[in-house]
Amino acid sequence: MKIDVLTIFPEFFGQVFDFGIIRRAKLAGIVEINVHDIREFATDKHRMTDDRPFGGGDGMVMKPEPIFAAVEHLTGAAERSGYPAETRVVLLSPQGKPLKQQMAREFADEARHVIVICGRYEGVDERVNYALVTDEISIGDYVLSGGEPAAVVLTDAIVRLLPDALGSETSAENDSFSDGLLDCPHYTRPAEFRGMKVPEVLLSGDHAEIEKWRREMAMQKTKRIRPDLLEGGHSCPLVESE
Numbered sequence: 001m002k003i004d005v006l007t008i009f010p011e012f013f014g015q016v017f018d019f020g021i022i023r024r025a026k027l028a029g030i031v032e033i034n035v036h037d038i039r040e041f042a043t044d045k046h047r048m049t050d051d052r053p054f055g056g057g058d059g060m061v062m063k064p065e066p067i068f069a070a071v072e073h074l075t076g077a078a079e080r081s082g083y084p085a086e087t088r089v090v091l092l093s094p095q096g097k098p099l100k101q102q103m104a105r106e107f108a109d110e111a112r113h114v115i116v117i118c119g120r121y122e123g124v125d126e127r128v129n130y131a132l133v134t135d136e137i138s139i140g141d142y143v144l145s146g147g148e149p150a151a152v153v154l155t156d157a158i159v160r161l162l163p164d165a166l167g168s169e170t171s172a173e174n175d176s177f178s179d180g181l182l183d184c185p186h187y188t189r190p191a192e193f194r195g196m197k198v199p200e201v202l203l204s205g206d207h208a209e210i211e212k213w214r215r216e217m218a219m220q221k222t223k224r225i226r227p228d229l230l231e232g233g234h235s236c237p238l239v240e241s242e
Helices: 020-027 064-075 101-110 126-131 148-159 207-225
Strands: 002-007 032-037 087-098 113-118 135-138
Touching: 002 064, 002 148, 020 032, 020 148, 064 087, 064 113, 064 126, 087 148, 101 148, 113 148, 135 148
Parallel strands: 002 032, 002 113, 087 113, 087 135
Antiparallel strands: none
């Protein structure tokens, strides 16, 4: 997979993609990540990427010209109807569709080229969204100073789901949200710490009972912390009703 990030602050990313799973995936040739300065695609002498909004109001709006030029340079097309197959152009904004695990899985499974546009200021000229963007995505119901932190989150969520990125075929399958539930509690050595003991079932060696316990704990934790996930259609057969 190839991921291109468009930003007016390329220095933000520095070495952020040079650690952990993303670094290993890059070294293994699983993913290629490039960061591009949108200013490089501006044509005026001041390399302007923003301007005052029509209709008045506070703040500035990111101009369409540099973004269109950048996306056209990366895809060879000035509109989404002309993109190569398996190309997705993402605009990160608070108005976007909430990022979910299934969405990250869809990108990992279906996309081969992802272009991420980092919004700034009051937003991006709507013509960018209309003509270029295939997916408008938000990482939460809050407002950031820009899309750069969100670009890191989206990239990490996608890359770890790429084939061989985790080094184990089942690692991602057991993550929170993979089956609509939160993950179960995990323990490691020592078996007792400050009077707190690891549940006996995890020491039993009975894999069937361990799996049953993990499922039950996942259900209970989801019901306690994120009951909204269960409202989406998951039954809770191992948790007694209150």
